[in-house]
Amino acid sequence: MLSLRIFIIASVIKTVLVIFILLTAVAYTVWLERKVVGHMQNRWGPTRVGPFGLLQPLADGVKFLLKEDLTPPHVYKPLFIAAPMIAVICALTSIAVIPFGTALPIRGYSIPLQITDVNIGLLVILGVTSIGVYGVALAGWSSNSKYSLLGGLRASAQMVSYEICLGLSLVGVLIVSGSFSLREIVQSQGGHFWGFIPKWNIFYGGQFIAFFIYLMSAYAETNRIPFDLPEAETELVAGYHTEYSAMKFAMFFMAEYANMITVACVATLLFLGGWSGPLFGPPLLVAILPTFWFVAKIFVFLFIYIWVRGTLPRFRYDQLMAFGWKFLFPLAIANLVVTALIVAYRSSL
């Protein structure tokens, strides 16, 4: 048990550091997306600012800060201002319960690489992200414009629908690992079977279908192509953030990419074994390697995200709803029943 003072100092440092890293990661995910999609479409992406356009996110940030912040006269002001804040606060809060690795030994104290370890960590993430819907819905409503309203309506219907599939796809993992604590879920995936295949839930737990359902619902939850109907630019201008400019627009943008990273973290922790991976070398390297594996897995997940964006066209709205309710939902329930039966059979042996 740490003493209170050490605990407070460590928590403050961890919080500041994690938020700084998250925001940087958000900026560079945007850069990565522009670069990767650019190369997929046979163009260069950002190249002008810095080597390989690496300073482009910085330039974008400065631009967002310096642009005029327009508030159209016809909006409902309190909610118009609150909506982007709700979106970005919810997106940044859920990172608090995510563990990035095992504990770091510093001067005899063992500092866990996680802001706070709660025993219902997964539920906290689900709860916070479900509140995030309000940001989008209220932005659409308070803008008082038809494109925004349609975007907000689409977003809330879509997010509520796919949240159910998302939740159900995670229940299989919870049955296999028997805990809501993200740290315990990762620890239950340690080791190998058949000599070399890691005991990740996607392999050993038989949660491959659940991972597929999670992937699909996560794309829909974060309003990404092929589920980006709330901001479909060919029909709705820019959907729910049509009327937003400057930093308020940037807040929605940040919230979207922070949500992508959270979703990637949850997928890594629940299905891909979290920070587990081969450990070797001197003690310092052994202490850092788990975090490296964790970040590497997140990177792969984000790359798939961008790859899908560069590849697939957008769904039509009725296709979206039919896919969610008539395909993903029954599939998720079937996966849940089969997993429960297998776990019950194994425990009865």
Add this chain to the structure above:
Amino acid sequence: MLHLVLFLVFGAICVAGAINLLAQTHPISSALSLVVVMASLAVEYLLLGAEFVAAVQVIVYAGAVMVLFVFVIMLLNAGAEERTKGSHVALVLGVPGVLAGGLLVAWVLLKRSETGRVALGSLPGYPKTIGTLLFHEFLLPFEVTSILVLIAIMGAVVLASRPDAKTPSGKES
């Protein structure tokens, strides 16, 4: 001590949200006040030690049910309600009635209930405990409630679907 202060603060926020819910004229403001009530109730559960119930309260009520409320209000594009002068009967009989009812409930809960007061953080909040309770001791009420919900869903589907109206293929009716 800190827990007690937080409990009282969030209790006050909860009551303030409920009063604001009635006082607001615009449906969206009322719905958002209800979200505040739900969220502060979740904090109260958390402080009592029922963390699973608190999380479910946020996910189900604040995150799903109220989003649907807001969705419907947005879809119908409901405007601000007109305010009437109110009736004297409601003022003369209603306010003392509500006060008397509240006092009665509080008195019964404090004096007559067998459990007495619940200390902060003393509720068995672990998901495993709740699961065991639901699937052993309270299995029958749990299953009956789920069938009740199923009936409600079927009723909603029957009410919402219009068999006589021709629906274009692929579109929701």
